[in-house]
Amino acid sequence: MAEINITLPDGSQRSLEEGTTATxxxxxxxxxxxxxxxxxxVNGVETDLGVxxxxxxxxxxxxGDSDEGRHILRHSTSHVMAQAVTQLFPGxxxxxxxxxxxxxxYDFDLPGGKTFLEEDLKAVEARMREIIKADQxxxxxxxxxxxxxxxxxxxxxxxEIIERVRxxxxxxxxxxxxxxxEDAAEIAVGGTVSVYRNTPEFVDMCRGPHVPxxxxxxxxxxxxxAGAYWRGNEKGPMLQRIYGTAWESKAALEEHLHRLExxxxxxxxKLATExxxxxxxxxxxxxxxxxxxxxxxxxxxMEDYSRERHQNGGYQFVYTPxxxxxxxxxxxxxxxxxxxxxxxxxxxxxxxxxxxPMNCPMHCLIFRSRQRSYRELPLRLFELGTVYRYERAxxxxxxxxxxxxxxxxxxxxxxxxxLLDEIASLLDFVLSVLRAFGFNDFTANLSxxxxxxxxxxxxxxxxxxxxxxxxxxxxxxxxxxxxGDAAFYGPKIDIDVRDAIGRSWQLSTIQCDFNLPERFDLExxxxxxxxxxPIMLHRALFGSVERFFGVLLEHFAGAxxxxxxxxxxxxxxxxxxxxxxxxxxxxxxxxxxxxxxVVEANDQLGKRIRAAKMEKLPYVLVVGDDDVxxxxxxxxxxxxxxxxxxxxxxxxxxxxxxxxxxxPEIVGAAIAAAGTSAG
RNA sequence: GCCCAGAUAGCUCAGUCGGUAGAGCAUUUCACUCGUAAUGAAAAGGUCGAGAGUUCGAUUCUCUCUCUGGGCUCCA
Numbered sequence: 001m002a003e004i005n006i007t008l009p010d011g012s013q014r015s016l017e018e019g020t021t022a023t024x025x026x027x028x029x030x031x032x033x034x035x036x037x038x039x040x041x042v043n044g045v046e047t048d049l050g051v052x053x054x055x056x057x058x059x060x061x062x063x064g065d066s067d068e069g070r071h072i073l074r075h076s077t078s079h080v081m082a083q084a085v086t087q088l089f090p091g092x093x094x095x096x097x098x099x100x101x102x103x104x105x106y107d108f109d110l111p112g113g114k115t116f117l118e119e120d121l122k123a124v125e126a127r128m129r130e131i132i133k134a135d136q137x138x139x140x141x142x143x144x145x146x147x148x149x150x151x152x153x154x155x156x157x158x159x160e161i162i163e164r165v166r167x168x169x170x171x172x173x174x175x176x177x178x179x180x181x182e183d184a185a186e187i188a189v190g191g192t193v194s195v196y197r198n199t200p201e202f203v204d205m206c207r208g209p210h211v212p213x214x215x216x217x218x219x220x221x222x223x224x225x226a227g228a229y230w231r232g233n234e235k236g237p238m239l240q241r242i243y244g245t246a247w248e249s250k251a252a253l254e255e256h257l258h259r260l261e262x263x264x265x266x267x268x269x270k271l272a273t274e275x276x277x278x279x280x281x282x283x284x285x286x287x288x289x290x291x292x293x294x295x296x297x298x299x300x301x302m303e304d305y306s307r308e309r310h311q312n313g314g315y316q317f318v319y320t321p322x323x324x325x326x327x328x329x330x331x332x333x334x335x336x337x338x339x340x341x342x343x344x345x346x347x348x349x350x351x352x353x354x355x356x357p358m359n360c361p362m363h364c365l366i367f368r369s370r371q372r373s374y375r376e377l378p379l380r381l382f383e384l385g386t387v388y389r390y391e392r393a394x395x396x397x398x399x400x401x402x403x404x405x406x407x408x409x410x411x412x413x414x415x416x417x418x419l420l421d422e423i424a425s426l427l428d429f430v431l432s433v434l435r436a437f438g439f440n441d442f443t444a445n446l447s448x449x450x451x452x453x454x455x456x457x458x459x460x461x462x463x464x465x466x467x468x469x470x471x472x473x474x475x476x477x478x479x480x481x482x483x484g485d486a487a488f489y490g491p492k493i494d495i496d497v498r499d500a501i502g503r504s505w506q507l508s509t510i511q512c513d514f515n516l517p518e519r520f521d522l523e524x525x526x527x528x529x530x531x532x533x534p535i536m537l538h539r540a541l542f543g544s545v546e547r548f549f550g551v552l553l554e555h556f557a558g559a560x561x562x563x564x565x566x567x568x569x570x571x572x573x574x575x576x577x578x579x580x581x582x583x584x585x586x587x588x589x590x591x592x593x594x595x596x597x598v599v600e601a602n603d604q605l606g607k608r609i610r611a612a613k614m615e616k617l618p619y620v621l622v623v624g625d626d627d628v629x630x631x632x633x634x635x636x637x638x639x640x641x642x643x644x645x646x647x648x649x650x651x652x653x654x655x656x657x658x659x660x661x662x663x664p665e666i667v668g669a670a671i672a673a674a675g676t677s678a679g
Numbered sequence: 680g681c682c683c684a685g686a687u688a689g690c691u692c693a694g695u696c697g698g699u700a701g702a703g704c705a706u707u708u709c710a711c712u713c714g715u716a717a718u719g720a721a722a723a724g725g726u727c728g729a730g731a732g733u734u735c736g737a738u739u740c741u742c743u744c745u746c747u748g749g750g751c752u753c754c755a
Binding site: 116223224225227229239240281282283286332334338340341357358360389391392393394395396401511538574575601608611612613614620622627 | 690714716
C-alpha cells in the first residue's frame with residue numbers, strides 16, 4: 001500500500017496510507033481531536049473531513065471550538081433547519097442560509113404566503129433534533145449548471161442563484177464586489193455547482209464544507225422569525241427568515257444565552273425607565289425623547305465636558321437655527337441626496353423651509369460671512385447642533401436611532417498643507433475625549449468612495465482618501481477599509497469603541513469634504529495674496545449626544561462613574577434624631593460642588609439602602625449617633641465594603657479624587673472648591 | 680417603508696371563552712425611629728393606546744390609525 005506524507009500545522013510530518021481521510025488523520029492524532037473535528041483545512045482550503053487527503057499536503061484539523069469550526073457547525077445547522085422546514089411545510093421555497101455572528105439564518109418563502117408562528121418554530125426545532133439524532137451524512141457531489149437547474153426546478157430562488165453562477169462563470173469572482181458574486185462563490189467551483197445531500201429527498205446547493213454527519217450538531221436554539229427581502233432588495237419579495245444560534249457544546253450555548261440576558265439587562269431603554277432618566281412619550285411621536293432631571297444632569301455634564309475640551313482645543317463656539325430656507329440645502333446638495341430623510345417642507349412667505357438635517361451648510365455660511373485670511377486657518381467652528389431627520393418608522397431604536405438629536409458637530413476649514421496635521425491631532429483629541437468616558441478599546445474604519453453615490457472628481461477623492469490613510473498610519477491607530485461606505489461628499493474615518501461587555505459601537509467620525517467648499521464658493525486669501533479654496537473637515541466625537549448617552553448607559557449598565565452620576569452620594573440618617581446632621585453635611589457637600597441628597601428616616605434603613613443601591617448611586621452615607629458625635633460618615637460605596645467612622649474630610653477628599661480621576665479637566669474646579677469650603 | 684409580534688395603574692405583569700378589571704413594587708397617610716439590600720396598616724391610582732364597525736352590550740371580535748419590540752432595507 002502506498003503512503004502519503006502529511007504536514008501538520010506545527011510543522012511535524014506524518015506518513016499515512018493512501019486514501020486516508022482527514023477524519024483518519026485526526027483519529028491517528030487523538031480520539032478527542034477526531035471527536036471535536038468538524039472539517040479540515042487542506043493546503044489552506046477548507047474541506048470536508050471525509051475527503052481523501054492528497055499526498056504532500058499540509059493539513060489542519062478544524063475543531064468545533066474554533067471560529068472556523070463554529071462557522072461550519074452553524075452553516076450545517078442551517079441546512080438541517082432547511083430540511084426540517086421543507087418536511088414540515090411541503091412546497092416551501094428556500095433561498096440562502098449562511099452562518100453569521102453567533103449563529104445562522106435561513107430564508108424561506110412558504111406556500112400561500114404563510115408566515116411562521118411561534119409554535120411553528122418549536123415544531124421546526126423538534127424536527128431538527130430528529131434529523132440530528134438520525135445522524136444523516138452530508139454527502140457532496142458536483143454537477144453542471146444545467147443539471148443543477150433541473151435538480152432545483154421547483155426552487156425559483158435557487159434557480160436565480162444558479163443563473164448568477166452562469167452569468168459570472170467567465171468572470172473572476174470577487175466576493176467583496178457584490179452580493180451576487182458572494183452567493184455564486186458560495187456554491188460555484190470552477191463552473192460547476194456543488195450540492196450536499198442529506199437524504200434522498202433533501203439536497204441543498206452549497207460550496208461547503210460541512211460536518212460529516214448531522215450527529216455532530218445539536219447545541220442550537222432557534223431564536224426568532226423576521227421578514228427579510230430577497231437579495232436585500234427593498235422592491236423584491238419579502239421572505240421569512242428564521243434566526244438560530246449554534247455552538248460546539250451545551251456549555252458554550254448556555255454561555256451565549258446568558259450573555260444575551262446580560263445585554264438585555266443593560267438595555268438603555270430599560271435602564272432609562274428604571275433610573276428615571278428620560279422617556280419617549282407616545283404623544284410626542286416616534287423617535288422623540290424628553291429628558292427627565294436625572295438624565296438631564298448627566299447630559300449637561302457630558303455637554304459641559306465637551307465644551308470645556310473644545311474650548312481648550314482651539315474651537316470657536318457658534319449657534320445656528322433649526323430651520324432654513326430650502327435654497328441652502330439645494331446649494332449644499334443635501335436636498336438632492338437626502339430629501340427623503342428630511343422633514344417635509346414648510347411653505348412660508350418668501351420660500352420653502354426645512355428643519356435642518358445637519359449643521360454644515362450653516363457653518364459654511366459663517367465661514368463665508370466675511371473675507372478670510374490664511375492666518376485664521378485652521379478655523380474650527382463648534383456647535384452642539386440639534387438636527388432633525390425623518391428616520392423611517394421601522395428603523396427607530398431608543399436613543400440609538402432617533403429623529404431629533406444633537407450632534408457635537410464641528411467643521412474645520414484648513415489649507416491642504418494643514419490637512420494631515422489637523423487630522424492626526426484630531427485623532428488624538430477624539431481618543432482622549434472617549435477615554436475620559438471610560439472607553440479604552442478603539443478601532444478605526446476608513447470608508448471609501450461609492451462611485452454610484454458620490455460627487456466630485458476621482459482626483460479629489462483619491463487625494464482626500466490618501467490624506468485620511470496617511471493620518472491614520474502616522475497616528476498608529478489600526479484600521480480597516482470599508483469600501484464604498486463613504487458619504488456622497490467625501491471619505492471618512494469612523495472610530496468604533498468596544499464597551500464593557502465587548503460590543504462594538506461606531507461613535508466618532510472624521511470626514512473629508514472637498515465638495516461643500518466648492519458649492520459654497522468658500523475661499524481665503526493666502527500669503528501669496530491670491531484666493532484659495534479651503535479644505536473642510538466634518539467631525540463629531542459623540543456623534544449624537546443622545547446616542548452617546550445611550551451607549552454610555554449600556555456601557556456602565558446604569559452605574560455611572562462618580563463624575564457623571566446624577567446623585568453622587570445619598571445621606572441616610574439612621575433615625576429622625578440624625579436628620580439635622582444629615583442635612584448639614586449634605587449642604588456642605590453641595591457647597592463643595594457635589595450632588596448629594598438626603599432621605600429621611602421615614603422608612604427602615606435597610607429599605608432606604610436597598611432603594612439607593614437600585615438607583616446605582618456611587619455612595620450611600622449612613623449617619624447615626626457615632627457620626628454626629630465624631631463628625632463622620634458610615635460610607636457604603638457602590639460595589640465595595642461598608643466602612644464605619646470615616647471622617648467627613650476624608651470622604652470629601654475621596655469623592656473629589658474619584659471624580660477627578662475620571663475627568664481631570666473639569667473636576668479640577670470641584671477639587672479646588674472642595675479644598676476651600678470643606679476645611 | 681416592508682414582514683412578524685405587541686400596547687391593561689407611574690413600573691413589572693395577571694385577567695376577562697363579549698357583561699367596563701386585579702397583584703407586587705412605586706406614590707400618599709398613619710404607626711414604627713431602626714447602623715447597612717424590602718416593618719406593618721390603610722388610602723389613592725385605570726375611558727384596558729386612539730378612532731370606527733359588529734353586538735342589547737366591546738378592554739375582549741373585525742378594520743384603520745398611533746406608538747412599541749424583533750428583523751429587513753436605509754442611515755448625510
